[in-house]
Amino acid sequence: MTTIRTVSLSSPWLDEVEVELVGEVLRSGRLSLGPTIDRFEEAFAEVVGAPYAAAVSSGTAGLHLLCVAAGIGPGDEIVTSPYSFVASANCAIYEGATPVFADIDPRTWNLDPAAVEACVNERTRVVVAVDIFGYPCELDELRAICDRHGLVLIEDACEALGARYRGRPVGSHGPSAVFAFYPNKQITTGEGGMVTTHSEEEWRLLRSLRNQGRADAGGWLEHARLGFNYRLDDVRAAIGLGQLEKLDAILAGRARVAARYDELLADVPGLELPCADDSSHERSWFVYVVALPEGVDREAVVASLERAGVKTARYLPCIHLQAYMRERYGFREGLCPVAESLSARTLALPFHARLDEEDQDYVVDCLRAALAVG
Helix, strand or coil, X not given: CCCCCCECCCCCCCCHHHHHXXXXXXXXXXXXXXHHHHHHHHHHHHHHCCCEEEEECCHHHHHHXXXXXXXXXXXXXXXXXXXXXXXXXXXXXXXXXXXXXXXXXXXXXXXXXXXXXXHCCCCEEEEEEECHHHCCCCHHHHHHHHXXXXXXXXXXXXXXXXXXXXXXXXXXXXXXEEEECCCCCCCXXXXXXXXXXXXXXXXXXXXXXXXXXXXXXXCCCCXXXXXXXXXXXXXXXXXXXXXXXXXXXXHHHHHHHHHHHHHHHCCCCCXXXXXXXXXXXXXXXXXXXXXXXXCCCHHHXXXXXXXXXXXXXXXXXXXXXXXXHHHHHCCCCCCCHHHHHHHCCEXXXXXXXXXXXXXXXXXXXXXXXXXXXX
């Protein structure tokens, strides 16, 4: 009888580097708005190839600030993916705009550019393009659509730190991009995010908006505009600096684990694995998500894995079918059939940079057993 073991869904890579850097901040007494923030922003901008970076309290906050900077409001629409985390749409709702969902490509699981163009009308102001699960979106095609129609393109790269599009890092291509540092991401600060931009004017605006609308000049209690408390503190920035030091090792470890999953699962009938890289797209591995075979009872598979101690997650429910979206906008099944079909079958397996090979073998064995009876 196989011994049951517990395999967690994710695990951050933290060590003495982060402990020492956090200790330096604590000893300095500068816990917020100190020099560690600047160091983290500069280091991050260099990694992704952007001239400017503004640290924020979360990826959601970063997306919201870019919507504010775009000037959207009631009556405006934004086009985004239904197969993403809810923040990709919520960022516009916060400003009174309406989300419009374009369907996804069945291979990449990213926005289908043709579907995006079909959604554009006189009310459209912004396209929020998602690099789902670390796979770069069709940035050139989406950018061309936005240029033709005078739209703002925001890249939701919250899952894609380290990804490359057409040979260059995501974040280096021009459109403003948002990255996130929740503990399951490539790097973590606990909570936190980063906005990268190629515009000094936008960068200065973001720094003001995240800090209660304070301007570059003026006193602490002088506010130039309506802003938000979306700051990242120096303690989290110190963790981020430590994470950036080992980013290459983290990305390499995640790629190794993903490649091994590919090998172990290649012969499972009907199981769809994440799409492979090509000459234009190099994934940065955030999670390892499979699509179960058609007709398989996903809940039975989840329950079987849970009994075996294997943690999973139903990545991702369609945003437009969340209860609050249905109630507020009347969205129903059939709006985005590709995303809806995929969403009903996808499942995230345990995944992180240092996943033990024995644990990985156990996960695969348990999944095979679950599918045999699912």
